[in-house]
Amino acid sequence: MTEFVARREKLLEQMKPNSVAVFPASRELTRSRDTEFPFRQDSDFFYLTGFPEPNAYLIIEKLSDSAVGAEQASITTLVCRVKDKTAEIWQGRRIGKDKAKTEFMFDQTADETELEQTLQTAINNKATLYFGQGEYDYADELVFKTLQTLRMGPKKGWSAPTELLDVRPIVHNMRLFKSDAEIEVMRQAGKISAEAHARAMKFAAQQSQKGEPVFEYQLEAEIHHHFAMNGARYPAYGTIVGGGENACILHYTENQDEVKSGDLVLIDSGCELQGYAADITRTWPVNGKYSEEQKVIYEVVLDAQLAVLEAISPDASLKSLTDISIRKITEGLVRLGIIKTPESQNGVTPEQIDDLIANNAHRAFYMHGLAHWLGLDVHDVGDYNQAGAQRGLQPGMIFTVEPGIYIDSEADCDPKWHGIGVRIEDNILITDNGYENLTADVPKTIEEIEALMR
Template identity: 50%
Template sequence: MIHTRIDMHEFVARRAALLATMPDNSVALIPAAKEVTRSRDTEYLFCQDKDFYYLSGFHEPDALLVLVKNDPALSMTEAATETVLFCRDKDPEQEVWHGRRVGAEQAEIQFKVDLAYTLDELEQILPMYINGKQTLLFAQGAQAEFDNLVFACLEVLRGGAKQGLSAPNTIVDIRDSIHEMRLIKSDAEIAVMREANVISGNAHKRAMAFAAQGQFEYQVEAEILHEFAANGARAAAYGSIVGGGENATILHYTDNDEVLVDGDLLLIDAGAELSGYAADITRTFPVDGKFNEAQAALYNLVLESQIAAIETIKPGSNFAIANKVANEVLTKGLYELGLLTGELDTLISDKACKKYFIHGLGHWLGLDVHDVGDYQMDENKNQLRSFKAGMVMTIEPGLYIDAEADVDEKWQGLGVRIEDNILVTETGYENLTTTAPKTIADIEAVMAK
C-alpha cells in the first residue's frame, strides 16, 4: 500500500485540470494496474499504474477511473463534470487472506470522487457513461484486457441504436495530456522527491562505509535496501545495479552476485521509491577506499562533465545544451588522457567521447524512473524541449572502457558513472541529491571511517 504524502485535494485538482483539457461531451477512462503473478499463487509486489495513481491516489488493483465532461448545450440538468471510481467491493473472506480493501462506499469519501461503484457493476454501468458521448479518451493498447472491455462496451452501444444508444465516433489517446501534466511537479511532489533523494543518498553513503574486499555485491545491495525500508521506502524504484570491477561497464547489470576485490571500482545505481516517486542516483567508488591514479583521473573527468552539464540547467535551456557541454568536457579530457587521438576540434565536433560515453546524459524523473514527457527531439535526435520550473531530471555522464579495449592496461575494465537528480527552479536549478558523497575527498573520508 502506498501511503501518499500528497493531500487528496491535489488529486482532485489534477482531475479538474485534465477535465479542462477534454472536449465537451467526452469521457475519459483510466484503468488501474492488475496484479502480476510471480509463480503459481504468489504475486509480485503490486505497483500501481502511475497515470491512474497520479489522478486518483488509489492503490488497489483492477480499479477504473472515469472522467466525464458533459456538453451544456445538450443538457441543462447534468453536472458539468463527473468523476467516477469503480473498485473492488468489501469482502471479509478475501480481506482476511489478502488484506483490507477500501470498498466503494469509503472510496467515494476518502478519494473525493462524485460516485463510486463496485467492479461487479462495471459491465452494466460503464456503457451508460460512454453512451451519447462524442469523444472517448483512453490509452488504447496499454492494457489488452481493458481494450477488450472498452470495445465490448462500444459494440453494445453501436448495436443499440433502436434503444437510443450511440457510441463515440472519435477515440483519442489520453496519455499525452496526462504526461504533459506529470512533467511539471507540484510543490508537494517536489517535497516527496527531496525526501526520496535524502533516503537514497544516505543508502549510497551506507554502501560506501560497508563495502570491502571479500563481500558480495548482493551484500552491499542488502545494505542499500535496508536503508530504504528503514526510512519508509518499502521498495527500490528499479532493480539496483551493484557492479564491481568489469561489471561496472555493463550498463544494466543486476546479477549482483560476484565478490568484491580490492583495487576495483564499485558502481552502484540505486534509488528508493517513496510514496510512488522515484529517486535515481549513481555513485562509483573504490572497494578498498582509495582511488588509484587512473581511477581518480577518469572519475574526476566524469565529475567535471557532470558539474558542467548541471550548471547549464535553467528555464529556457534544454538537454541538447547540457549534452554539448558534457560531450566537450569528456572529449577534451579523454584526449588529454590519451584515450582519444587525433585533432581535438574534430574529435569534439564528432562527439568522439561517445566511444566510451555510450548512453544518454539524462532523463525525466518522477512517478516513473524514466518518467513520461516529450523530449521534442529533432531529426538528429537532439532533445530541444525547453526546461521549465518544476521539471525534474537526472544528469548522469559515464565512461565505460571494456576489459579487452586496445588501451593502456590501467584503463581496461574501468566503469564510472555519477548521477544526480536535478530540479529546474524559477532561477536555475536545485540539486536534490545532497546526501550521497560525490567528490573523491568526501568518498574516501566516508570509507576511511
C-alpha cells in the first residue's frame, strides 16, 4: 500500500496548485443476460489505488497555497460501493468505506450514494480539473454534470475550474517506468508464462507420439491451466493458438481447429499476474520436428530477433530496433527469393536492400510493428515519441520484441512456403547495464524446441 500512496504523491507533485484529479474505476460488463465478464479494474485507477472493486472513484485534491493548513497540502478521497448485507450474500464481499480508508490509506472515503456531493465539493472553486475524458461515458456524464452544476451556482459561491487538462499523459509517463516491485511481479509473470508455453510443447509432443490429434483449444487449455495453477487466474489478453495457415491471422483467437502433423503452431499468450501482463510468442512444429522450409523461415525470424536484442543500448529507440528487424527480414526474404528482385540470384547490395525497405517490400510478409510497451496493459501506455523525436531506452522500461514472417496460401512466391507463419516474442526490461529478458525460460532455438519435444 505504501507504493500506491507514493504514486499518488508523485502525481500530486506534478499537479498545479488549487487543482483536482478524478479517476473512475471500471464497471462490470454484461456477458449474457444477468451474468458478467470477470471484472477487470481500470489500469490507471488500479495503478493509483490498488482498489479492486467496480463503481469506485479516486479524487485527488491539491490545495491552493492559501488553503493549505499547517500540514495538509492535499486530500485523497475514495468513493466506493456501500456495504450491503443482501448484496454481499448474493454477489460477494464489499470492502466498504471504513476498511477502504484504513487499509488502502486514503485521507477520507465516502459511500457511492454520496458520490455527486463528494465530487462537487472537491471540484468546487478549483482552478484546474485533471480528468481523462472520453474513456467512460458514465464518468464523462458525471463530471460534466458536476461542472455544469457549479457553473450555475455563482450566487451560492460556487465556481467550476476553467482549465480542463488530460491527466493521462502524467500517469502514463509514470507507468512507463516500472518500480522494483512492479519488475518483480512482471519477472514472475514472465516465468509462469514461459513455463506454460513449454507445457503446451510437451503436451503436443505426447499427443503426437501417441498418434492422438492436437486441437488449438487443447493447447490453449494447457496454457491457461498452468497460469491458474501458479496464481495467475486469467490470461492478459485473448490467447492466440494458430495452427498452419491460421498463424497468418495476426489476432486469431478462434482456436478451434486441429493442428495437422507437419504444421507449425503459433502461440501468442501471456498471463496476467496482479494486474501485470506477460506477452510471449513461440512457433513450433506440432509433431516436434521442423520441416526444411519451416526451419529456414524460422531462422530468419530468430536472427532478426537476436540482432535486435544485440542492438539494445541507451542510444537505441524502439524505432531504431524496428528498423534493424525490417532490414534483417528483408535480407532474409530476398535471399530465399520470397521477395523477388532481378538481382537476388547474384547477391543484393545494401543500397538495393535500402530501396526495397523504402518501398515496403517486407510489408506483405511482416506487416506489424516490432515492439510495444508492456505493463498493466498488454499494449501498455507511454509515449513512443518525445518532443517529436524517438524516445531513447531507459532503465525501468519494459517492452516486447516480436518480429514475424507470415506467408499465406495466396502469397506471390513458391508454394512450398505457403502456410508458414512465424513470430518469436520476448519481454525485455532495460536495466542499468543493458537488458534482462523476462521470458528467457521458454525454449527458442530450433535445437532447444526439438530437444524439449523429444
